[in-house]
Amino acid sequence: MTVVAEVRGASKEYKTGDTTIVALQPTNAEFKEKELTLIIGPSGSGKTTLLSLIGCVIYPTAGEVYINGQAITTLSEKELAKIRLQNIGFVFQSFNLLAPLPALDNVMHPMLLMGISRKEARQRAETALEKVGMTDRMFNLPKMLSGGQQQRVAIARALVTNPRIILCDEPTASLDVKSVSVVMAELKQLAESGKSVTVVTHDLRLKQYADRIIYVNDGVASDTPSEDEEFVK
Numbered sequence: 001m002t003v004v005a006e007v008r009g010a011s012k013e014y015k016t017g018d019t020t021i022v023a024l025q026p027t028n029a030e031f032k033e034k035e036l037t038l039i040i041g042p043s044g045s046g047k048t049t050l051l052s053l054i055g056c057v058i059y060p061t062a063g064e065v066y067i068n069g070q071a072i073t074t075l076s077e078k079e080l081a082k083i084r085l086q087n088i089g090f091v092f093q094s095f096n097l098l099a100p101l102p103a104l105d106n107v108m109h110p111m112l113l114m115g116i117s118r119k120e121a122r123q124r125a126e127t128a129l130e131k132v133g134m135t136d137r138m139f140n141l142p143k144m145l146s147g148g149q150q151q152r153v154a155i156a157r158a159l160v161t162n163p164r165i166i167l168c169d170e171p172t173a174s175l176d177v178k179s180v181s182v183v184m185a186e187l188k189q190l191a192e193s194g195k196s197v198t199v200v201t202h203d204l205r206l207k208q209y210a211d212r213i214i215y216v217n218d219g220v221a222s223d224t225p226s227e228d229e230e231f232v233k
């Protein structure tokens with residue numbers, strides 16, 4: 001399977017005043033098409049930092065990040081933004097939908113930012129909403145939708161630009177148990193259809209959906225769990 005994102009010896013430090021926080025030790029990992037990867041670990045362990053590196057949201061302090069084989073550390077912020085728009089769809093815990101806009105317009109939004117015509121954007125948004133089973137709610141405002149439904153709209157929005165990589169930060173944390181399984185089944189199906197899907201979570205119950213798990217503990221990423229896995233929220 002094709003590797004779409006890779007971190008090689010990538011680390012991240014944050015400096016605040018005199019103190020330096022090592023958020024992530026040098027890490028090697030590959031993210032492939034057709035794979036759902038879970039990044040699992042306790043609060044503050046470095047999960048979001050790893051996701052942000054793959055998502056080209058931050059530059060590594062050392063090491064390299066590759067998207068479709070292209071090294072990103074030599075790129076400008078503007079070039080990085082282009083890489084994100086073309087390759088990566090983001091899904092967040094808090095859905096991040098625009099409150100005054102109906103579901104359909106929320107899903108059209110990234111395409112309009114890319115300069116795609118309203119007509120094509122609408123067609124593609126309708127197809128994406130159909131994929132996540134939200135056709136009958138496309139004219140509803142986010143506040144009319146349940147948490148699980150809002151997250152499915154957010155997934156449709158992440159999909160419309162046809163990214164190869166979908167990155168999700170605690171996508172199920174605000175959801176009830178039933179919505180968790182609907183949203184995770186949706187993400188699993190996306191991976192099966194060819195996307196590389198990566199999900200950050202505290203929740204060990206999501207392990208059943210994973211093709212692969214990266215455990216992060218105290219800034220160290222590993223393929224094997226630590227002895228203490230008792231961090232389910």
Ligand SMILES: Nc1ncnc2c1ncn2[C@@H]1O[C@H](COP(=O)(O)OP(=O)(O)OP(=O)(O)O)[C@@H](O)[C@H]1O
Pocket residue numbers: 014015016021022023041042043044045046047048049050202
């Ligand atoms: N912008 C920043 N400035 C300073 N320190 C930061 C910054 N972002 C993260 N950190 C620190 O880096 C460490 C790792 O943070 P990170 O957000 O990656 O952890 P996490 O595993 O995603 O945590 P959580 O599950 O609570 O979201 C933490 O100690 C955090 O306080």
